[in-house]
Amino acid sequence: MADDKYYTLAEGCPFANNASAVLMRGKQGSGLGLLQDTQLIETLAHFSRERIPERVVHAKAVGSYGEFEATRDCSDFTSASFLNKVGKKTPVLQRVSTVGPESGSADTSRDVHGWAMKFYTDEGNQDFVFNNTPVFFIRDPLKFPSLNRSHKRHPQTHLPDANMFWDFHVGNPEGIHQLLILFSDRGTPKSVRYMHSYSGHTYKFTKPDGSFKYAKIHVKTQQGVENLSSQEATRIAGEDPDFMIRDMFEAIERGEYPTWNIYVQLMSPEEAENYKWNIFDMTKVWSHTEFPLQQIGRLTMNRNPQNYFADIEQAAFSPSTMVPGIAASADPVLQARLFAYPDAARYRLGVNYQQLPTNAAKAQVYCPFQRDGAMRFDDNYGGDPNYVGSWIKPTKFYQDAKGIRASALALHTDHEKWVGEVSAYTSEITDDDFVQPAALWEVLGRVSGQQDRVIENLVGSLTGVKYPELRRAVYSLFGRVNNNLGFMLQERTEAVIKTVQN
Known part of the structure; x- marks a missing residue:
């Protein structure tokens, strides 16, 4: 045979005919x-087991590889x-996804759209798990599962349900x-290449002396922002539901490598204590005038995955994966995600998911306290100690057994005392x-037709709400943003419903 290549079983044993059964x-x-x-x-047994659990959220995604270049x-x-x-x-490694759908x-x-990036740095992996919007729906971590459930299918009908969606958001107006x-138009971006992304969360950028700055991160497309109209998005959904995956893959194949500039906003701890907004509130943005964008790098995506399952479906991202110099803030939703994301990966991929090639660090890994478990792929650290000895004065036995002392910089600084004491907490809604x-809403009014399109898109959703009192609560919610917005939303929605009923 050419190159002496032939079919075998997974254990390497050859078999005679790949199309026959005994x-x-x-x-x-x-x-x-x-x-x-x-x-x-x-063959039959593997076929029944070749799917891994689908992500509960962010299941559908575009994936690619590229590089980050520091510009300062x-x-x-x-x-x-x-x-x-x-x-x-x-x-x-980049993975950009819708959130709710399958x-x-x-x-x-x-x-x-979720925007996950894994930087394979020389100090280990740095994961950023962003969104293509600068704010989020909630600021209380306990609401996170309920938020996502309300955007998914009704537990009885197994259908998307506008009543669930709006009932949640009326009850959580933040x-x-x-x-x-x-x-707005930004809810239906044209493709991955034409959208920005944002950290949303506040991070900390730290130095060895313990000093730090609070930071928000912005990823700005250099292709220009382009969005689809609601009608275009619906048409493409029917004609080519994999449009974004195709668009990105084919652009890279053509050598049209999309690029983004990456910026930070920086704030001192003193400024944070006195800022007009709670800097850990994901529903708020920081003023660009007070805290201007500073470019730190440039991202270029230039290589498609060789195998989608191995490279993208098995990829695991978590905001807890941070290199020295970057740390979590006291943002409560971020604190919850630090646990939730790696726990989801352990469930989907197994306890040793970090060893999968797409997740494996390019830097040295020595973690002998995290060993054994299903699908251990390496030598499992041989006979090295799997317990913690004395870090101050290790015994000769521990030293001879290759015990290694901690020497790296700590990943985290102390949480600031001004954040507060431990207590039961639910945020309050204020003006x-x-x-x-x-x-x-005023900014949207400066773009021709944008306010009308927002109302049209909202009407399209609200006509699916069958409870009049829930619709009235939605009108009231948007009326708190702008009286005219609430009035027009009510007038147009009820007119459509009345026409349908007649």
């Missing part, structure tokens, strides 16, 4: 299968190695800023929650 045949050519047909049994030396506010030299390049859904559905963005959405 049967005890009768006169008509049919027959009974035999347990000795290992090839058939293995950031050592004045962070010790992160991948940011310490102009021109330094770091490989990156894996087989249409890419152009109106939705927030998300009005995000709702305005979602029902402040409607200031930024009201400003956004």
Whole structure:
């Protein structure tokens, strides 16, 4: 055979024919299968097990590889190695997804888009798990599962349900800023190449001396922002539900590598204590005038995955994956995600998911306290100690057994005492929650037809709400943003419903 290549079982044993089964045949050519047909049994058994659990959210995604290039030396506010030299390049894996719909859904559905990036730095992996919107629907971590359930299918009908959606958001009006963005043109981006992304969360950029700056991160497309109309998005959903995956893959194949500039907003701890907004509130943005964008790098995506399952479906991202120089803030939703994301990966991929090639660090890994478990792929650290000895004065036995002392910089600084004491907490809704959405509504009014399209998109959703009292609550919610917005939304929605009923 050419190159001496032939089919084998997974254990390497050759088999004669990849299209045959072993049967005890009768006169008509049919027959009974035999347990000795290992090839058939293995093929059927593997087929039933070749799917892993679908992500509960962010199931449908576009994936690609590329590189990040630092455009400035950031050592004045962070010790992160991948940011310490102009021109330094770091490989990156990117996965951009819709949030609510399933894996087989249409890419152009109106939705927030998740934006996950894995930087394979020389100090280990740095994951960023962003969205294509600068704010979010909630600021209380306990609401996170309920938020996502309300955007999914009804537990009885198994259908998308506008009543569930709006009932949640009327009861949690802090998300009005995000709702305005979602029902604007930005809710249906043209493709991955034409959208921005944002950290949403406040991070900390730290230095070895313990000093730090609070930071928000912005990823700005250099292709220009382009969106679809609601009608275009619906048409493409029917004609080509994988439009965004196709668009990105084919652009990279043509050599049209999309690029984004990456910026940070920086705030001192003193400024944070006195800022007019709670800087840990995901429903708020920081003023660009007070805290201007500072470019730190450039992202270029230039390589398609070789195998979608191995490279993208098995990829795991978590905001808890941070290199020295970057740390979590006291943002409560971020704190919850630090647990939830790696726990989801352990469930979907197994306890040793970090060893899968797409997740494996390019830097040295030595973690002998995290060993054993299903699908251990390496030598499991041999006989090295799997317990913690004395870090101050290790015994000779521990040293001889390759015990290694901790020497790296700590990943985290102390939480600031001004954040508060431990207590039961649920955020309250105040008039402040409607200031930024009201400003956004005014901005939308400067774009021809944008306010009308927002109302049209909202009407399209609200006509699916069958309870009049719930619709009235939605009109009231948007009326707190702008009286005219609430009035027009009510007038147009009820007119459509009346026409349908007649």
